[in-house]
Amino acid sequence: MTFESLNPATDEVVGTHPVHSPDEVEAAVARARTAAGWWAELGFAGRAERLTRWKGVLTRRAAELAEVVSAETGKPHADAMLEIILAIDHTAWAARNAPKVLGRKRRPAGLLMANQSATVEYLPLGVVGVIGPWNYPVFTPMGSIAYALAAGNAVVFKPSEYTPGVGQWLAETFASVVPEQPVFQLVTGFGETGAALCRSGVDKIAFTGSPGTGKKIMAACAETLTPVLIEAGGKDALLVDSDADVEAAADAAVWGGISNAGQTCVGIERVYVHADVYDQFVSLVVAKAQAVEVGKQIGPITMPGQVDIIRGHITDALSRGARALVGGNGSGRFVEPTILVDVPEDAAAVQEETFGPTLTVTKVSSMDEAVTKANNTRYGLGGAVFSRTNGAALARRLRSGMVSVNSVISFAGIPSLPFGGTGDSGFGRIHGPEGLREFARPQAITRQRFRAPLTLTSFRRPEKTDTRVTKLITLLHGRR
Template sequence: MTAVEVSQETFDSLDPATDEVVGTYPVQTREQVEEAVERAREASRWWMSLGFDGRAERLRRWNATITRRMRELCEVVQRETGKPYGDAQLEVVLAIEHVAWAAKNARKVLGRKRRSAGLLLSNHTATVEYLPLGVVGVIGPWNYPVFTPMGSITYALAAGNTVVFKPSEYTPGVGKWLVDTFAEAVPEHPVFQLITGFGKTGAALVGAGVDKIAFTGSTATGKKIMAAAAETLTPVVIEAGGKDALLVDSDADLDAAADAAVWGAFSNSGQTCIGVERVYVHERVYDSFLEKVLALTGKVKAGEQYGPMTMPAQLDVVRKHIADAIARGGRALTGGNVGERFVEPTVLVDVPEDAEAVCEETFGPTMTVAKVRDMDEAVEKANATKYGLASTVFSKHNGQRLADRLRAGMTSINAPFSFAGIASLPFGGVGDSGFGRIHGPEGLREFARPKAVAKQRFAVPLKLTSFTRTDKTEQLVGKLVTTLHGRGGKE
């Protein structure tokens, strides 16, 4: 045993429902992180050389392994997060869909394409292609430890990059499972590596010379990562928090809207960045909608339909938001109780718009429900937030018009979260919810750099970029440009 192994600090991953130790992992040092990035740098040359087809074949191989061993992965997710098996399976299934899409579409999105060279340079061909960045560092969250980081990992790999992955300290076992199964499918080189630890390990990854950082987590941590990455001009893609709204119009299917609100607010203990935290309901249907929401909420039991809070510190945030809402005149029609591990599903009404439960991300099984006079007021209040991640609209006739007006990166109409399951759609937000995109063509391009090439096919007498250019040439070019572009307006 080496001296490094003897002195290696470790930490335990715990089952949040029982505090049982699930696994023990190293707290990797800056030197160890830098060594992992260097290995990834060396492996990247081989991974790039495989081309789209070679990488796609290996990604499909990995995806088949994930699919065949889905139950095994779901059990790891269940033990480290506490979520029900069905919820774990849902995020794994969505991740499988994204692996398949990225592998299939990488060439189509990133491969070389012709562009018009224009009239002045019509003797040229013009092409653009998207090349790998090199090594991508991914820092993942604990709430959806498969689906969310795989939105970066999969697309980065399909684009030709190698990946060094730092999962949350609450879900290192999930990260290890993903990396180990990838190594079974791609044993030749360390294309996809795991590093474990706490915030310092993540900070070490940011400063280790990677070519891009993909981060999912809180807005506060995202700002710290951006500041650190700025020191080396390392680009970042940030998927941070949200305070997402659901709008219910007067013509909405109220049963479907209520079901979506309850699922969106309480599934995964409300620990969902795109979860429903605020609901704005047209006054004509407010009472009926609220009645349906309360009836459905009464059937949702903490510890049955959803698990414990994965991160203990979040209990204090939820408790504080509920207390502030009630102190400011709000009422808890259900729940309101925060235990040592679980939070009861909580429906809050009459909460002022400047209360913490409306303004700040709660990240727990709560929702505020507010009555609005019309959908103009609903849109105005929904947009009155520093966040801008996701949103949901229920309306039979006005869904698209309302969606168009919402300041959010994603909107689902008449169904909850459907944009997350459509692999061709980009995922990401604006404002304090971050920037950049994962998933879809935009997600592939996020992990590639455009390379433009202009090639002269034959020489022409009109030489514009030469000291041999004549006055006659300049006059001819001036007339040509005036003919082409000078007639679009009047003096």
Template sequence: MTSTDAAPTSTQTFTSLDPASGEVVGTHPIHSAADVAAAVATARKQAEWWQALGYDGRKKALVRWRKLIARRMEELAALMARETGKPAGDALLETALAIDHLAWAASHAEKVLKRRSVAPGLLMVNQAASVEYRPLGVVGVIGPWNYPVFTPMGSIAYALAAGNAVVFKPSEFTPGVGEWLAATFREAIGRPVLQVVTGYGETGAALTTAGVDKVAFTGSTATGKRVMAACAQTLTPVVIEAGGKDALLVADDADVAEAADAALWGAAANAGQTCAGVERVYVHERVYDQFLDELVARAERLEARPGGQVGPITMPSQVEIIRRHVDDALARGGRALVGGPVPEGARFVQPTVLVDVPEDSAAVQEETFGPTVTVTRVKDMDEAIERANGTRYALGSTVFSKDQGMAIAQRLRAGMTAINGVISFAAIPTLPFGGVGDSGFGRIHGPDGLREFTYPHAIARQRFKPAIALTTFRRTAKEEQQLTKVVRGLYGRGKR
């Protein structure tokens, strides 16, 4: 499939591989900087047509796309499973969640973004004030490989619903998924409002400097910094969804069995390759032993293997990071109650439960992105909160407690928190998703996600002449005295 109206200037190609077997899934073009520029130029033209459709027209178009994806979701899930290695059921779940977000964005864009009246304030009561959120134009989306549909659709769907055209650069590990999304959009809409460019990091870098109006990036913190630096040259705004080192806190009144089940799923689902997955657990000393018994019993029944519930590590270089973190934890006095050192040449990493790991170790402070989890005993929830807040990351978090959940959640430094569930916030279309610190900034999903791909346009319209003329050289000393009396009367009364 050609992703731009112009023929690619480069004839180079690359292949996507099944990480479980190493078999070739597909062959794709390496789009050059010229190809990317052509895609953005096409998107610029398409954006005019797309914006002219209005909210209702865009909603109808996105509904057609949504229905097409829903009818063919098994096809998309199968492709995703081959390119990432994730279980087919997980790929189906990811597709379903993406469809739900697309439906929400399409149906709520007008309500969130349309012009609305706002109060002008007492001093400007003669004015009618309003604000609306206008599309930026062309949004560049650089997507990840771990959730190659759900995560980029959190930007793509919301940017499209807000009235923008989109140029999408999928990960080089999942280019087929990106091409599938663009092809089905073209099939449903008939216009290349959504385009895809494929290739390696150079293609993504070209997108950041191709004149897009905003870049939405998901990936590592280090790459996110490079994206920001490139965009800074042209003052192109960015949304950065970077790494995480999410903690799960277990209070002494928690349902321990449910907490253990959530911890294991949060740590090992998608082979641990989840930015908002569970990598650290802090457990109140009163229930620590019980929790550990529950977690170990469940983890011992879980195996990473072909066709199993835990798939392979998608990006081969990530295996070395996982190995380094596990080795460092063990070398510094930690113990592996399940799993252990990662064998050389491994495609699959077994679920690993680590205890007695120092807080300053790599396994606690750095993003592992594998099916490993550290479990730490704490004397109370104050200590748990302090440790949970003790890394430079601040993406998601989880709390298990029958009565203390909200109180604990409100003290966590994180973009999102799930109480008595795990990663549930990501599946709720009305909630914003994003982090702070080294986990990035900006938000996708919900009203915040729609506004992220717009700019506010404010209008003040004079309804009648003001009682006191303020913005004129005709203003008199008497009027200034009147202004002083009014302000004092309104805002200066009462005790200090």
């Protein structure tokens, strides 16, 4: 059984791919289990050398990969190149920093166990299943794939059914530099294939997608107590303070909300602007949004069903008194940039993830009001603040996993920073040291260096030992 991937702009068939059955998924995981042992035995240096070779292939053939991304998602070639460049940088960081983050380190043993040497290191989980999204089919899954590989795991990757060709390209290029074992394998298909991967006995699942699908992933993984990492979208807000660089804030809002046709999990969907600069900000945003060229600077909506959701949010907002200063229309799979004002806070366009090129812009009397409204969501992924003096303080008040101050989405381009959210945005982290540790298990080891004066772990210990230990603990910790 096979299925076709289509170009969302033209409905042209881009490629044909197999629908892998549960038995085929289990076979892939079994192969990965053997490969994982070989890959782990290479050690940090051996894995880094091969990941560096793969990084070189990704770099030299980036334009070719960008063509595959553009064909399957419809996004402009330049946008495809941008996500590939970020993925390359993250791969390099993971390979280079895995020894420092995961390698054996000494820990203090404490007074009671002063005769012990204590160490901890992070060991590979074994086989990691990655279920990737279609909106950033290289950058997003590579945040799990590259980090899991650097940590010593084999990976079985199930890409979105909208972008299987991208997954195939990644798997084939990796195999070209690591031909010895099937360390990184691909399975393709629909939800049933993803569910089979969850039940296949992998040691962890890393999933990116909607909260609804994330809950199904968790339910499937619960059957085997398979741990999961969930990145499930957001409803990110941008706050514009009275002292902000309004020109820069407007430019960032339009790019953060409309680039990739708004199909960005950490894209800006809501903007809260101080009353002192609201009119100036809106005027700039309108001009910048009107200048965006649909079909050239932004592509079509990749997933057909999302078009109805986007237009439904716009229609609901307009029916409740909102005004569309730009857009509100579109034809087929292309949706025009849309700037909405006077949108009620309980409208779908404010509360639900739109995942389209829309922005709601709301006037606030203070940044306290802006923070309250920004946090009034069940999501908690990213966000942004524009302020010359209070940016960092405001950022810390936002209930989100990441915040950019005087820019948007900058955190995604810094490999050392963790990426992930809270609430309906999911849990767990990719990227950074935290991302490497997500794909490893800590192992603590103690080694007795000499015999302790007070031996506690013996049935032969005399009563006076307990008395002495009690006095010692009281002396150390019992002071008022």
